[in-house]
Amino acid sequence: MAAERNLSVVVHRAGDLRLENRPVPEPGPNEVLLKMHSVGICGSDVHYWQRGRIGDFVVKSPMVLGHEASGTVVKVGSSVTTLKKGDRVAIEPGVPRETDEFCKNGRYNLSPSIFFCATPPDDGNLCRYYTHNANFCYKLPENVTFEEGALIEPLSVGIHACRRAGVTLGSTVFICGAGPIGLVTLLIAKVMGASQVVISDLSASRLEKAKELGADATIEVGGESPQELAERVKSTLGCMPEITVECCGAEPSIQAAIYATRSGGTVVLVGLGPEMVTLPLVNAAVREVDIRGIFRYCNTWPMAIAMLASKKVNVQPLVTHRFPLEKALEAFETTSKGIGIKVMLKCDPSDQNP
Incomplete structure (x- = not known):
């Protein structure tokens, strides 16, 4: 050797x-x-x-x-x-x-x-x-x-994000971004019991992949404002999501994540963008929307291996x-x-x- x-x-x-x-x-x-x-x-x-x-x-x-x-x-x-x-x-x-x-x-x-x-x-x-x-x-x-x-490494990001978000049976979830991390978050949210998951992206082809992987609905983002995107999420789901997982890191996307989330809900920030961003924090604060960060993952490999071995996740x-x-x-x-x-x-x- x-x-x-x-x-x-x-x-x-x-x-x-x-x-x-x-x-x-x-x-x-x-x-x-x-x-x-x-x-x-x-x-x-x-x-x-x-x-x-x-x-x-x-x-x-x-x-x-x-x-x-x-x-x-x-x-x-x-x-x-x-x-x-x-x-x-x-x-x-x-x-x-x-x-x-x-x-x-x-x-x-x-x-x-x-x-x-x-x-x-x-x-x-x-x-x-x-x-x-x-x-x-x-x-x-x-x-x-x-x-x-x-x-398992990218899958672990999805596991850690969904754990931090508190995804459980019946959760309604909005995912911003249908790149690899958004897609694994979709897979994990569904297997953890989310009843509805809607995912947004600029790319129609990535949204098609999201549908293949089990997304209940998709939103192709255009030139709308963060507030308008939040309204589209609400009308698509029929309600405001309890949980939003932001996987882009772009400032407008984080803003939309906060506006879209139900009062008392949780926003988890996965995507990393600019060091400083402008956010509607007062909107989040007065509606008791929790904003949580994640840094990679921990204690996820055994769970991921078990889910792959049992074919619960593809x-x-x-x-x-x-x-x-x-x-x-x-x-x-x-x-x-x-x-x-x-x-x-x-x-x-x-x-x-x-």
Whole structure:
């Protein structure tokens, strides 16, 4: 294996994306070495490639991209007892570096010391071989594919958002944005018991995909004001939604989310846009509309695996394009053009199957 090439997708600076051969890493005592299989391209990967930064996270040295991933264990560290060579696993990309107060109360995603794949200065896993903390690698059942395993990462955002929103039996839900995160939020809201889910987007093709995945109604956004969009949501649902999940991050969309939500309801902000936005906070305050944020996810992989294994959730329709790792640059161009939904890179040249 030492003689094998570890082809990796590396961003050097804004606009500079390269395929490079790096050494095959050795796992530490608590790590496993993985032969990567499927890695999805996320909007954040494209952002680092095109702009070299996301907020305070700046690419200052070459960084391997990729954090939506699955692979096979090929070597285990000396202290690892939970996994063995040959195990197929899904990777949770965020690993706390220390057991701080956030880890102790179960909200490890908020730990300031967290390691996160493909977030400067930490390398991601869009490569042939990658080492990761064994406690954050989850064994996949035989009936869950590698691609489904890779899609657990975006699916986890939907799970965390719906948990924070309090989606339950009979909930009425409005989702702003039918990109990958909006669509997985739709899937999770439905499986958690939402009675009606309406989803909005600028793209008619993405709304068609939302219908395929179970949306009760769709709204193609035009040039209307946030208040007018809120009225369209109300007339479409026949009521104001109890829960709105905002997956765009655009200021008008967040405004519409607040106006649309029923008094006493909840708005969850998933999409990240400008650092400063103007919002109708008085409208929210006097109607007791709760506004909640989310940061990635925590404690979601076991639930996601159980739902995929039981076939309660079908994420395969989200994958619209597949490329071998050698064609990663073409795959990134495809993603940046907004073509399709989820672009999946296949890292194992001997196994290009889902």
